[in-house]
Amino acid sequence: MSEAPALAVSTVIFTLRPDSTGCMKLALALVKRIRKPFQGQWALPGGPLGVNEDLSDAASRNLFETTGLQPRYLEQLYAFGSLDRSPGSNIKDRVVSIVYWALVGSDEAAEAIESENVSWFWADELDKLAFDHNLIVDYALWRLRNKLEYSRLAHGFLGERFTLAQLREVYEAVLGRELDPGNFRRMVEANGAVVATGERLEGTRHRPPQLYRYDSSIDLTDQGPLRNSTNKQEKKK
Amino acid sequence: MSEAPALAVSTVIFTLRPDSTGCMKLALALVKRIRKPFQGQWALPGGPLGVNEDLSDAASRNLFETTGLQPRYLEQLYAFGSLDRSPGSNIKDRVVSIVYWALVGSDEAAEAIESENVSWFWADELDKLAFDHNLIVDYALWRLRNKLEYSRLAHGFLGERFTLAQLREVYEAVLGRELDPGNFRRMVEANGAVVATGERLEGTRHRPPQLYRYDSSIDLTDQGPLRNSTNKQEKKK
DNA sequence: GCAAAAGTGTTTGGGTTACACCCATGC
DNA sequence: GCATGGGTGTAACCCAAACACTTTTGC
Numbered sequence: 331m332s333e334a335p336a337l338a339v340s341t342v343i344f345t346l347r348p349d350s351t352g353c354m355k356l357a358l359a360l361v362k363r364i365r366k367p368f369q370g371q372w373a374l375p376g377g378p379l380g381v382n383e384d385l386s387d388a389a390s391r392n393l394f395e396t397t398g399l400q401p402r403y404l405e406q407l408y409a410f411g412s413l414d415r416s417p418g419s420n421i422k423d424r425v426v427s428i429v430y431w432a433l434v435g436s437d438e439a440a441e442a443i444e445s446e447n448v449s450w451f452w453a454d455e456l457d458k459l460a461f462d463h464n465l466i467v468d469y470a471l472w473r474l475r476n477k478l479e480y481s482r483l484a485h486g487f488l489g490e491r492f493t494l495a496q497l498r499e500v501y502e503a504v505l506g507r508e509l510d511p512g513n514f515r516r517m518v519e520a521n522g523a524v525v526a527t528g529e530r531l532e533g534t535r536h537r538p539p540q541l542y543r544y545d546s547s548i549d550l551t552d553q554g555p556l557r558n559s560t561n562k563q564e565k566k567k
Numbered sequence: 568m569s570e571a572p573a574l575a576v577s578t579v580i581f582t583l584r585p586d587s588t589g590c591m592k593l594a595l596a597l598v599k600r601i602r603k604p605f606q607g608q609w610a611l612p613g614g615p616l617g618v619n620e621d622l623s624d625a626a627s628r629n630l631f632e633t634t635g636l637q638p639r640y641l642e643q644l645y646a647f648g649s650l651d652r653s654p655g656s657n658i659k660d661r662v663v664s665i666v667y668w669a670l671v672g673s674d675e676a677a678e679a680i681e682s683e684n685v686s687w688f689w690a691d692e693l694d695k696l697a698f699d700h701n702l703i704v705d706y707a708l709w710r711l712r713n714k715l716e717y718s719r720l721a722h723g724f725l726g727e728r729f730t731l732a733q734l735r736e737v738y739e740a741v742l743g744r745e746l747d748p749g750n751f752r753r754m755v756e757a758n759g760a761v762v763a764t765g766e767r768l769e770g771t772r773h774r775p776p777q778l779y780r781y782d783s784s785i786d787l788t789d790q791g792p793l794r795n796s797t798n799k800q801e802k803k804k
Numbered sequence: 805g806c807a808a809a810a811g812t813g814t815t816t817g818g819g820t821t822a823c824a825c826c827c828a829t830g831c
Numbered sequence: 832g833c834a835t836g837g838g839t840g841t842a843a844c845c846c847a848a849a850c851a852c853t854t855t856t857g858c
Contacts, residue, residue: 333618334573334574334615334616334618335574335616335618336571337571337572337574337663378571379571379572379648379663381570381571381572381658381661382650382658383650384648384649384650385646385648385649385663406645406646408643408793409622409643409646409665411616411621411622411665412621412622413619413620413621421618421619424618426574426616426622426665428646428648428663428665465792465793468791468792469791469792469793472791472792473791476791554705554706554709554710554713555702555705555706555709556645556702556706
């Protein structure tokens with residue numbers, strides 16, 4: 331009997347970080363490979379699936395092991411399993427990767443583990459990564475940008491309370507273009523997922539903006555019939 | 568070292584079939600289980616992944632082994648791997664299933680294999696299936712309905728040439744509601760994926776409708792950066 | 805007062821929905 | 832002619848983009 335391909339779980343970890351000018355930009359966490367195929371190159375964090383472990387738990391776990399953080403949002407991206415994922419490797423070393431993508435709060439990301447072998451990279455200026463990981467990141471980016479427009483994903487980057495300007499900044503960073511503040515406000519108010527707290531953010535050098543929070547009774551995104559069954563996306567700490 | 572969970576590939580195979588009144592309805596192919604867990608119950612066709620086989624090839628293969636047909640459209644749905652997929656089974660028998668969904672032409676489906684152990688079922692009146700397969704089918708249905716609206720998926724059910732009424736019938740069967748013929752025509756013409764052949768379908772007992780075909784230069788659906796890389800969805804026979 | 809961002813109002817145009825109506829064919 | 836679906840026209844409506852304008856704070 332021929333041996334089955336090995337199974338691994340990897341995670342694309344997104345966050346927002348301020349660049350040198352203080353402007354928020356989309357970043358993702360990568361680890362440097364210390365072993366043979368693609369040694370020394372950067373790759374997505376990942377590893378084997380535990381025998382007693384759900385797929386999403388494995389993704390969560392390797393997110394934690396890499397950054398020391400918990401995901402604010404976690405969703406399965408795709409299973410990659412083509413034969414040429416690791417050119418030059420023996421067919422016996424074939425790996426099928428089930429990839430998740432995750433959002434991490436930009437406040438928390440600032441305190442994340444960083445080292446010689448774990449680092450954040452700007453999403454729009456990646457070099458060549460190990461394996462087919464460039465393709466995977468491209469796909470994750472595409473999904474993130476698509477979903478942002480018809481869901482409440484932006485919450486994954488923000489704290490409990492935020493101003494509409496901060497929320498807009500998230501949208502602008504992810505979509506890569508500027509948005510009209512007035513229309514953005516109406517768009518957000520119309521969808522109803524955000525509610526005013528009545529509080530204001532003081533200390534700016536202009537009119538103090540109102541603080542909002544998300545309506546927690548609404549899911550971050552519509553996963554259809556999948557919600558609480560196979561993937562538990564809301565993990566209580 | 569603990570043993571890794573096994574990997575399987577399954578496929579949700581959709582087609583359209585006329586019901587007793589001649590009206591097209593959405594159907595899917597199931598197989599009867601002949602082995603121990605859930606023996607005698609209906610389940611999605613599937614099986615282990617070959618060592619030298621791409622994921623989509625495995626899905627294609629088990630579609631062919633089940634029905635004798637080739638898919639008109641094939642897309643990865645989701646990887647299901649939660650621990651409680653097979654209640655009562657030993658943890659050592661744990662299986663992670665990478666599920667694909669496929670469309671099969673309704674003309675071809677009429678000639679598909681049917682037997683004691685392989686049969687078509689109406690998508691909207693399924694009994695309890697084996698494992699978590701009801702959830703999987705629900706999710707596949709949700710994806711199909713969602714994608715139909717912003718892509719050219721309906722082509723997967725039709726032959727090379729078709730009338731707009733036939734195309735509309737596909738939409739109505741999948742979406743489960745009636746559509747205005749006039750607006751449907753404009754919607755289809757506006758998106759530009761369909762072109763008139765100039766031919767007409769004669770023999771109806773009313774004004775002969777024009778035959779259309781799809782513009783083959785446009786993909787059936789937008790898969791983002793994934794198109795021709797990990798999943799080869801267009802298989803040459 | 806001035807700068808800067810918060811927040812509101814208004815116009816416009818594109819696209820969808822509903823529905824009326826004419827057209828071409830078989831019987 | 833008449834029934835039937837093919838195919839066209841059109842008015843109403845909704846929604847999103849563009850942009851002008853008012854408000855409220857710090858300095």
